[in-house]
Amino acid sequence: MPELDGIGVATFFVWLLGSVTFIIALKFLASPSTARRGNQLGAAGMALVIVWTFVSVEGMLANWWIIVVGGVIGSVAGILGARRVPMTAMPQMVAIFNGAGGGAAAVVAIAEFLEFAGHESELLPLPFVIATLAGAVIGSVALTGSIIAFGKLQGIVTASPYMLPGQRIITAVLFVALLGLAVYVAAFENSVPLFLLYVGLALITGVVLVMPIGGADMPVVVSLLNSYTGIAVAASGFVLSNYALLIAGTLVGASGAILTQLMCRAMNRSLFNVLFAGFGTGGGPATAGAEGDEPLREISADDAAVLMAYGKRVIIVPGYGMAVAQAQGPVRELMDLLVDKGVDVQFAIHPVAGRMPGHMNVLLAEANVPYDRLKEMDEINDDFADTDVALVIGANDVVNPLAREEGSPISGMPILNVDEAQHVIVLKRGRGTGFAGIPNPLFSSEKTSMLFGDAKPSVEALVSGIKQA
Amino acid sequence: MDPTTMSAFALLAALFILVLAAFVGYEIVSKVPTMLHTPLMSGANAVHGVIVVGAMLVAATAEGPLRIVLALIGVTLGTINVVGGFVVTDRMLEMFRKRPGAGGRG
Numbered sequence: 001m002p003e004l005d006g007i008g009v010a011t012f013f014v015w016l017l018g019s020v021t022f023i024i025a026l027k028f029l030a031s032p033s034t035a036r037r038g039n040q041l042g043a044a045g046m047a048l049v050i051v052w053t054f055v056s057v058e059g060m061l062a063n064w065w066i067i068v069v070g071g072v073i074g075s076v077a078g079i080l081g082a083r084r085v086p087m088t089a090m091p092q093m094v095a096i097f098n099g100a101g102g103g104a105a106a107v108v109a110i111a112e113f114l115e116f117a118g119h120e121s122e123l124l125p126l127p128f129v130i131a132t133l134a135g136a137v138i139g140s141v142a143l144t145g146s147i148i149a150f151g152k153l154q155g156i157v158t159a160s161p162y163m164l165p166g167q168r169i170i171t172a173v174l175f176v177a178l179l180g181l182a183v184y185v186a187a188f189e190n191s192v193p194l195f196l197l198y199v200g201l202a203l204i205t206g207v208v209l210v211m212p213i214g215g216a217d218m219p220v221v222v223s224l225l226n227s228y229t230g231i232a233v234a235a236s237g238f239v240l241s242n243y244a245l246l247i248a249g250t251l252v253g254a255s256g257a258i259l260t261q262l263m264c265r266a267m268n269r270s271l272f273n274v275l276f277a278g279f280g281t282g283g284g285p286a287t288a289g290a291e292g293d294e295p296l297r298e299i300s301a302d303d304a305a306v307l308m309a310y311g312k313r314v315i316i317v318p319g320y321g322m323a324v325a326q327a328q329g330p331v332r333e334l335m336d337l338l339v340d341k342g343v344d345v346q347f348a349i350h351p352v353a354g355r356m357p358g359h360m361n362v363l364l365a366e367a368n369v370p371y372d373r374l375k376e377m378d379e380i381n382d383d384f385a386d387t388d389v390a391l392v393i394g395a396n397d398v399v400n401p402l403a404r405e406e407g408s409p410i411s412g413m414p415i416l417n418v419d420e421a422q423h424v425i426v427l428k429r430g431r432g433t434g435f436a437g438i439p440n441p442l443f444s445s446e447k448t449s450m451l452f453g454d455a456k457p458s459v460e461a462l463v464s465g466i467k468q469a
Numbered sequence: 470m471d472p473t474t475m476s477a478f479a480l481l482a483a484l485f486i487l488v489l490a491a492f493v494g495y496e497i498v499s500k501v502p503t504m505l506h507t508p509l510m511s512g513a514n515a516v517h518g519v520i521v522v523g524a525m526l527v528a529a530t531a532e533g534p535l536r537i538v539l540a541l542i543g544v545t546l547g548t549i550n551v552v553g554g555f556v557v558t559d560r561m562l563e564m565f566r567k568r569p570g571a572g573g574r575g
Contacts, residue, residue: 019490023493023497025516026497026513027497029505029509030501030505030509031502032504032505035505036562038512039508039515039555040559042516043555046515046516046519046551046555049522053525053526054525060529063529063531066540066541067525069544070528070544070548071544073548074545074546074548074552075548077553078549078551079553079556081549083556087564090511090561093553094511097514097515097550097557098514100550101518101520101551104521107543107546111527111536111539111540111543112527114535222510226510226513230513233519234490237483237523240523241479242523243483243486245520245522246483246487246490247490248516248517248519249519249520251497251513252513252514252517253494254490254493254495255495258499259501259513358504362508376504
């Protein structure tokens, strides 16, 4: 906390101004027309707080090189990562940036504990130790958890849920050990070795918590870890008596928690179920092979094109397959051609289509699809019955009618009523199951025709088919 | 100033700020449309990049090699978070700008 001389008072006002810009930034993100301005405002407020800290804090100029070296390396890595990454890999990028923030929060907590522990025979004040321990454990979990989430989304770590033998026992032992160590270090002895053991266990805990969660649930996990990092940053704000950190961290901690809840609700599952149920292990792999045996009806691109071109209404259902194939450009061309032919074209966006809520919206916006054509699930679900062709592009679990029945791992998840359309055309890379590893009876339905192949060439074939039709 | 000697008043003030900021965070997010959830997550991710300020404060009082190394790691990671976070969010939001002329709506 700054001394209350002139500079100290100015510091408080810089924190206040910065905090207000952070709040406005998040607020402006609520509408497409203001979102970008909001983000830029937040960045400006952030720059103000950082620059003010650099010039006003005593001792900073003596160690300027640490800031410059760290700042340059971090900026180059951050900008390269953010600019170079393809749009499909956005979720991974958010995960890795979040991991960096969690790591930074853990490092700050560790540095503060090492600085003050063991210097005096008396115990450090309880609020200080509790905040330090909280920052260290939550930041560490966010760091390693985000790295595993990144690995799962990137395909480096297995996307299927990986249960350790005795997973639940290991998790329980880790929690008890962390709690026990925290109580001992806070109340009995500010021991540095035990504190470091505590940090080590926290790093392991991040891995153990995320490994058993399936790749399809990673958005929820990244959102939750984002919230954790916010809490860790708030704890650092407490330790350092820095209200800018305290407010920004708490804002993100709270908003991230709500966002996580919203995502879970979209899948009709509880957070507990996402974190501990091992989604997709409930007989998933055992039945996964069965689908290949079902007779699937194939259709040629030209036939599919005719079906759409002479329909009144077509609903396009994009999924992760469209993102992977980078097919959004051709999809938009397809839409334009159909619209020219007088077909009513809408996009049905499932809340968890792709890898993140809003993932499809971002991609289609990139291809300049007007966002008034993008309909959310509740808005469009009743229209399928009145639709000639539902074109499913690389979506699977979000259109799986098994979700309406009991006993499936995705039971109860709201789905798009694609099976109510007159015809369903499914663009799919191969005959395998979706991300969750569950067979999909929609594909073997009588209404459904399959067009196998990578989404981009398939859509391009549809485009040239419609041009001829 | 030694952070371990925080006054009771400052502690209570911090507690007040914590609770009120949590309510603000809750209120803002409950009104965001689904299509902006990913940019919102990313934007919030950038905001907690303010932790770089915490790492800078560690750097300001760094003397021994251990603390210098920790400060350097902290500043680097924090900068990745804050710079990468804002840039990637901006890139996502760039996609949402209105189409000039808005053709193809017919």
